[in-house]
Amino acid sequence: MQGLSRQALRPRDVGAHRPRSVAGVVCPESVGEVRALVRRSAAADRHLYPISTGRNWGMGSAMPVSEDNTVVDLGGMNRIRSLDLDAGYAVVEPGVTQRQLAEALRDTAWMLNVTASCADTSVVGNALERGDGCVRSRVHDVAGIEAVLADGSVVHTGGLDPSGHYLGRGAGPDLTQAFVQHNLGVITAMAISLIPRPQSIGLVHARIERDQIGATIGALASFLRRGNPAEGLLRVRELAMTPGGPGWLLPAGVDAGRFTILGPLLGSGETVSLAEELLRKALVEVEGAESLRVLDAAAVGPDDPLYARALTAQGIPTCHGVQKALGVTSCEQIDAGRFGFLVLLPMMPLQARKTEQIMATMQEAVDAHGTALMVEWNLIGRHQANAVIQIFFDRSQPGADERAHQLRDEAHGLLREHGCVIYRSDIDHAASTVWSGTDTASLSMLHRMKTALDPEGLIAPGRYGT
Numbered sequence: 001m002q003g004l005s006r007q008a009l010r011p012r013d014v015g016a017h018r019p020r021s022v023a024g025v026v027c028p029e030s031v032g033e034v035r036a037l038v039r040r041s042a043a044a045d046r047h048l049y050p051i052s053t054g055r056n057w058g059m060g061s062a063m064p065v066s067e068d069n070t071v072v073d074l075g076g077m078n079r080i081r082s083l084d085l086d087a088g089y090a091v092v093e094p095g096v097t098q099r100q101l102a103e104a105l106r107d108t109a110w111m112l113n114v115t116a117s118c119a120d121t122s123v124v125g126n127a128l129e130r131g132d133g134c135v136r137s138r139v140h141d142v143a144g145i146e147a148v149l150a151d152g153s154v155v156h157t158g159g160l161d162p163s164g165h166y167l168g169r170g171a172g173p174d175l176t177q178a179f180v181q182h183n184l185g186v187i188t189a190m191a192i193s194l195i196p197r198p199q200s201i202g203l204v205h206a207r208i209e210r211d212q213i214g215a216t217i218g219a220l221a222s223f224l225r226r227g228n229p230a231e232g233l234l235r236v237r238e239l240a241m242t243p244g245g246p247g248w249l250l251p252a253g254v255d256a257g258r259f260t261i262l263g264p265l266l267g268s269g270e271t272v273s274l275a276e277e278l279l280r281k282a283l284v285e286v287e288g289a290e291s292l293r294v295l296d297a298a299a300v301g302p303d304d305p306l307y308a309r310a311l312t313a314q315g316i317p318t319c320h321g322v323q324k325a326l327g328v329t330s331c332e333q334i335d336a337g338r339f340g341f342l343v344l345l346p347m348m349p350l351q352a353r354k355t356e357q358i359m360a361t362m363q364e365a366v367d368a369h370g371t372a373l374m375v376e377w378n379l380i381g382r383h384q385a386n387a388v389i390q391i392f393f394d395r396s397q398p399g400a401d402e403r404a405h406q407l408r409d410e411a412h413g414l415l416r417e418h419g420c421v422i423y424r425s426d427i428d429h430a431a432s433t434v435w436s437g438t439d440t441a442s443l444s445m446l447h448r449m450k451t452a453l454d455p456e457g458l459i460a461p462g463r464y465g466t
């Protein structure tokens with residue numbers, strides 16, 4: 001039980017959320033150690049807050065939702081239990097990083113749906129938060145789960161078998177998604193659905209004037225709704241909003257006058273070419289869209305500013321983007337660096353006029369709070385986008401963190417008036433987001449599920465509602 005020694009470490013948080021008292025940090029390294037920990041903690045009436053790699057930057061990092069939890073750092077459980085290179089599944093433990101799984105898949109017919117976050121973030125932790133990869137939402141990667149429940153029992157969902165292999169979803173109810181954005185158990189393994197490595201990967205890139213944002217979102221929606229013959233998640237990103245006065249912060253090199261269309265097209269040479277042609281047609285009314293390029297991702301060199309995105313498009317994670325955005329040279333510095341970073345994550349409509357209205361309201365909030373923000377649309381499907389509203393602040397400036405939090409709260413209220421729901425939350429709001437968006441009978445069902453499996457509220461109290 002060496003890994004279970006309690007340490008005096010206290011998690012730090014780049015988002016400057018409300019500080020919590022932390023009872024300690026423990027680091028189990030096997031399912032057996034997690035089960036023993038859960039049983040001991042239940043007997044001692046201690047709350048546990050499991051994390052995988054704890055890099056949930058902008059939403060609370062490794063900090064628990066409620067007071068006086070013992071953080072269960074599962075970074076040491078880092079075995080790839082199985083790789084099925086015939087069917088395209090990996091079964092991984094929580095400490096397995098994007099870097100580790102991508103490396104194991106090198107030169108195989110499969111690749112990982114990697115995020116734009118650091119290479120050493122957890123595949124499991126990100127998927128449990130419903131993160132977005134560069135091919136699709138990570139929700140679609142989660143095929144099955146192994147969890148230790150509050151009574152110490154070990155359960156498997158979705159067709160993941162106890163020997164660590166994924167067999168496919170058999171008949172009967174599947175509770176896999178009940179463990180995502182929830183606190184029903186400590187997740188000790190996950191079956192991940194991999195992406196077939198395509199013959200060709202085109203990297204879409206265009207820089208467009210800011211006043212074209214509505215037209216661009218509308219045009220990309222029509223491209224997706226008519227049918228994108230290639231795979232890949234297109235992003236509209238770096239739409240920056242700055243207030244009139246001084247004192248705000250944005251990552252170096254961001255041009256507030258323009259935004260970017262960026263993302264991969266994966267497929268055969270033919271499907272990528274056809275997708276490019278259809279994309280250009282869809283964007284024909286957007287001023288400046290003739291600047292759009294589709295680069296061969298494999299040919300983008302290290303000196304090209306698009307190199308990091310070309311790597312992620314090929315399933316190779318990199319820390320470059322994160323470090324550039326947060327002004328650090330190592331990801332270890334992020335939670336203690338000068339840059340503060342918060343996110344608000346609403347679903348946004350794909351209509352031109354609604355987009356323009358929402359952006360006008362956001363600009364008013366930015367002016368009122370004297371804090372800048374950047375908006376990104378992750379075009380996860382044909383109905384709505386997962387937006388990421390990023391707020392940067394200078395932690396050395398008195399009151400900057402408070403203004404950033406006020407802006408996030410105000411933006412949340414304004415988005416709600418526009419009918420935009422939050423799809424992923426943070427440690428200060430995860431519970432209230434669920435309460436305010438769920439009817440009484442459904443909340444009662446969630447409560448009954450939680451109390452049936454975890455009557456004393458041992459595991460991650462407050463995480464997404466219960």
Ligand SMILES: Cc1cc2nc3c(=O)[nH]c(=O)nc-3n(C[C@H](O)[C@H](O)[C@H](O)COP(=O)(O)OP(=O)(O)OC[C@H]3O[C@@H](n4cnc5c(N)ncnc54)[C@H](O)[C@@H]3O)c2cc1C
Pocket residue numbers: 050051052053054055056057058061062074094115116117118121122123124125126128129130131132133185186187188321322325326341460463
């Ligand atoms: C510049 C920048 C770019 C980013 N890009 C992206 C992006 O492209 N896509 C994206 O999705 N995110 C992105 N992020 C956000 C974030 O860094 C990632 O989502 C990251 O993967 C989350 O951290 P983690 O993997 O260490 O998960 P963790 O922090 O370990 O887990 C997140 C939460 O899930 C729960 N949890 C984790 N593991 C377990 C477990 N084993 N059992 C039970 N509960 C558990 C806990 O409540 C935990 O707090 C970005 C951040 C920055 C700063």
